[in-house]
Amino acid sequence: MQTTQGADERYPLAELDNLPEDIRAQILEVQQKSGFVPNVFLKLARRPDEYRAFFAYHDALMLREGGLTKGEKEMIVVATSAQSQCLYCVVAHGALLRIFEKSPLLADHLATNYRKAPITPRQRAMLDFALKVSNASHAIEDADFAALHAHGFADEDIWDIGAIAAFFALSNRMANLSGMMPNPEFHLLGRVPREKKPG
Known part of the structure; x- marks a missing residue:
């Protein structure tokens, strides 16, 4: 009789106490800021060298100052992750998008049909290009760059759009391979605007 092994049994979340100190410290900092530990950290931490490389590239792309806003970067992640059917990235980055754009509905729209x-x-032009990088990068041509230039994107901005789409193609596939599930906390973030404190 053949039995199936769940992804959490095959690739379990790392135990925080067993991690190298630099990774443990980073994860505890994330926990302090957000109030929970996103599963991506513990899932990838089972291979410390790959964890460090992954988050170094993630931060280089997503924290870089340039022509894209934080919200626009998250739009790319949500739209391309939806095409890859990556539940984790759609839910987790949808939460960030809701927060950055102060919109409880935008992430749902982008995940369903960004058009x-x-x-x-x-x-829209940015996402058209990001989806082309994600789904048909072999077909990129000068006209794609011209369309983005017409909307004011510089070549370095276009690199950012493509690099984010490409990086999250990797992230989507690793999340799906490893059975990474979004933390319940993500589903509620940014859904209801926070009340402004008086004064």
């Missing part, structure tokens, strides 16, 4: 989402023509 009908309430975004600007510039952002």
